[in-house]
Amino acid sequence: MLENEDIEDIVDEEEQNTFLLYKYLLEVGFNEDAADKLILENSSNLFGYHGLAWQLGKMSFEFYCMYFLQDTFLVKEDNVAAPIADVHREIWKDIQDSIIGNGNSQIGRVLPRGTGKSAFGTFGASCWCHAYGFKKYTLICSDIGSTAEKFIKDIKNTFLENHYIEKAFGVLLDDKDKKYVCNSTQLEFTNKTFIEAISSTSPMRGRKYGNNRPDLIILDDYQSEDDVRTEEAREKKWKRFSDDVKYCVQKAVKRNGKIVKSGTTLLALGTLQHKECFYSRLIKQPTWKFKIEKGVLIDDYVDEKGIKKNGIDHYFETGLWAEFKKSLFNFKNENHLEDAKEFYWNHEAEMQYPLLWQEFWDCLEQALNYYENPNSFKQEFQNDVDSIGEKWFKTVATYPREENETHNFIRTMLCIDPASTAKGKSDYSAFLVGSQADDNLKYARKAELAKFNARTEFDKYIDHAIKLLKEYPDITHVYIEKNTFSGVDANQLELKINKDDILRSRNIEIINDPQKKNKDDKISTIIPYMNKGQIIFAEEDQEFINQILDFRGQKFSEHDDAPDVVSEFANRIENIVVVCQARLLDRNTLF
Structure with a gap:
């Protein structure tokens, strides 16, 4: 029999698969002699229809994934699988105990982004449960419909194209036979089991396959950013789930003290997004068995x-x-x-x-x-x-204004975020003259928080914009946030430009768009560029810079004017088109 060598060094597929059989026979409790004997006795049908691999997969979820789903989980020269870690083996064990053992019926994992929770949890569990018919009706719930549909697509492709599964199980999914449902959100298998994927906004209650309610419910990234943004949204999300799930689950059926039909298994996989988000609340429920993992295994300390x-x-x-x-x-x-x-x-x-x-x-x-x-x-x-609530920006790159002005600027615009109220978060009118240079960096050449309020001092606000246009003759575009004045200020600025002998010849384009995107979402897009020093400020504009450094998100910040107008500049400057005017030559120079 094969020694316990590194499976990546085994080239022959038959030998590799036999090694997997032997390895996992040992892991489920057989000693070496018993494992050798089983492989020898079943040598004519190790991997065929209901052969030894099929039997072992029924006992071991991990073996099922490593053999039958080896193109996803087993590192080989012809795939891009990553080596599995202990955290993945633990997920598989807990799911197995819950499905065919005596484990908790409600299990969850809060894992870092990029841990593969969807592959190791949702995908693997769905394939295993429906290959063997452990579950009749699986409901996969995700934050949006497109994510849910991707799960269905991956599972469908696996059962249609995986020759390891077809060889051992026969045809489990037939997308050509009209008597079986097979579409972008539902899969009906030939063993009379059913998988459905829905968005988290769709109700769970009332769903049935035949006489069966969902007996496996997977909550994979069940909450969206909108679900955690406000206290009302977080409450609504939690209430929806709490009211929905009790009308959806399959109760266990007991006869003479024995379970003849198991109840619903709930599997929750996600990432924490707020102290009171859906997963933060779920992990506090005494009926759930949760594990929370962090990516860098360094503990906090007490000074x-x-x-x-x-x-x-x-x-x-x-x-x-x-x-x-x-x-x-x-x-x-x-x-x-x-x-x-x-x-x-x-x-x-x-x-x-x-x-x-x-x-x-x-x-x-x-x-x-x-x-x-x-x-x-x-x-x-x-x-x-x-x-959450900490400062978003850890550093701002600054140089003296005089040094910044030595660069070769290829695009320049003025961005304005007018104040709409006399107090509160919007008591500043933010002005930013920004350029992109030929070194591909962005420069906030002049960044100001005007002390006047644009609504109560409208003329002063427009005149200040005119002043900046004259101060920076390479400005070709002006962006003004539209929500405050509904375009009135853009019209007035255009009129003043056209009346000015110097400015009207510059063909300045005014962009007057409403604020539609959530500010926090928009501002978050510039964090990597700010922290990497790819947006450079003049060190003289300290008040503006301090407001950026103090920003902690809308909910936790007194002001958001500076980071908001910077995000508009950074996201727009690359898309503006500068039209170069043709210079008329003296016709005499042509001869």
């Missing part, structure tokens, strides 16, 4: 004053990583990113840290993700919702 400190922040701000950061953020060095990486490669061994998926993730890549957006990293990768 000498007894104050709890974030371990991730401390780690990446001290030691060799502090030197790395200093090099990374040295914007005066054009090769700052390359030099920082070189520093890492020179100290790679000392700069390693434990990761949840050490076999696949890279310490340098995750560190760069942290430096680009620490808050997002801690929320998405560490499941740390305490970081």
Whole structure:
């Protein structure tokens, strides 16, 4: 029999599959002699219809995934599968215990983004349960319909194209036979089981397949950003689920004290997005068995004053990583990113840290993700919702205005966000003259928070825009947020431009669009560019810069004018078209 060698070194597929059989026979409890005997006795049907592999897959969810779904989970030369980690084996074990063992019927995982929870949980569990008929009716619920439909597509393609499954199970899915449902949201199998995928806004209650209610419900990224944005949205999401699920689940049937029909298994997979989001509430329910994992396995600590400190922040701000950061953020060095990486490669061994998926993730890549957006990293990768409400921008690249003006600018625009009220969050009118240079960086050449209110001092507001247009003759476009004045200010500015002998010849284009996108969503798009120093400010504009550095999201910030107008500039400047005017030559020069 094969020794316990590295399976990646086995070239022959038959030998590889036999090794898998042997390995997992040992894992389910057979000793070496018994495993050898089973393989020998079943040598004529190891992988065929209801053969030894089929029998072992019924006992071991992990073996089913590693053999029958090997193109997804087993590392081979001809696929892009990543090596599995302990966290994946634990998911498989808990699902197996819940489906065919005595495990909890309501299990959940809160995992970092990129851990493969959908593949290892939703996809794997659905395929296993319906290949063997463990579950009659699976309901996959995701935040939006397109995500739910992708699950169906992946499962459908697997059962139609996977020769390992067809060889051992026969034809389980027939998309040509009209008596079976097979579309973008529903799959009916030849063994009379059914999978349906729905969005989280669709009701669960009342759904049946024959006389069966859903007996496997998978909540995969069940909440969207809109579901966590406001307290009302979070309450609505939780209430909808709480009211819905009790009318949807299949109750266990007991006769003479024995379970003759198991009840519904609920599997929840997601990432925390707020302290009171759907998954944050679900993990507190005593009837659920949840595990919460973080991507970087570094614990928080208590300092000498007894104050709890974030371990991730401390780690990446001290030691060799502090030197790395200093090099990374040295914007005066054009090769700052390359030099920082070189520093890492020179100290790679000392700069390693434990990761949840050490076999696949890279310490340098995750560190760069942290430096680009620490808050997002801690929320998405560490499941740390305490970081919500922290400052979004850790640094702003600045140089003296005089030095910024030495660059060759290829596009220049004026962005204006007029104040609409006399107090509160909108008591500033924000003006930003921004350019893109031929070095592909963006420069906020002049960034101001005007002390006047645009509504009560309208003429002063328009005159200030005229002043900036004259001060920067290369401005070709003006963007004005439309929500405040519904276009009146854009019209007045255009009239003043046309009356001015200097400005009217410049063909300045005015863009007057309403604010439709959520501000936090829009502002979040510039975080990586700000933190990497790709948007550069004049150090003289300190008040404007301070407002950016103090921004913690709309809910937690007094002002949002500065980061909002910067996001408009950064997202628009690359798309403006500068029309060069033709210069008429003296006809005498042609002869």
